[in-house]
Amino acid sequence: xxxxxxxxxxxxxxxxxGFVVLVIVAIFAMNAGPAQLKYGEFEKxxxxxxxxANRREYTNDRIKxxxxxxxxxxxxxxxxxxxxxxxxxxxxxxxxxFDQTIRFPGKVWVQHRELRLERPIL
Numbered sequence: 001x002x003x004x005x006x007x008x009x010x011x012x013x014x015x016x017x018g019f020v021v022l023v024i025v026a027i028f029a030m031n032a033g034p035a036q037l038k039y040g041e042f043e044k045x046x047x048x049x050x051x052x053a054n055r056r057e058y059t060n061d062r063i064k065x066x067x068x069x070x071x072x073x074x075x076x077x078x079x080x081x082x083x084x085x086x087x088x089x090x091x092x093x094x095x096x097x098f099d100q101t102i103r104f105p106g107k108v109w110v111q112h113r114e115l116r117l118e119r120p121i122l
Contacts, residue, residue: 035102045070050119053092060085
């Protein structure tokens with residue numbers, strides 16, 4: 001029974017601190033990760049619309065409407081006046097800015113997002 005004397009049964013403090021840090025990082029990732037994915041999906045859709053600007057049926061109003069529709073689908077608070085589209089014969093410029101809220105336990109983080117795209121119209 002001499003082997004049992006060296007086992008005290010306590011947990012090292014470093015292990016507890018590491019576990020707490022791991023839990024905090026996991027909570028942050030569970031809330032911030034989906035928000036980043038939503039923004040990436042929104043950005044991809046705006047890029048698709050900018051690439052389609054050379055087609056006759058894609059007017060500035062239609063592009064703006066589809067951007068606002070995608071933002072509504074992703075639960076972004078995007079006012080209509082925050083979407084600016086400037087087009088000439090050779091280029092289209094799209095500027096979108098809004099605030100994205102990310103909710104954490106006990107805290108709400110507001111992240112300002114700006115999306116600027118400039119594409120040639122072929």
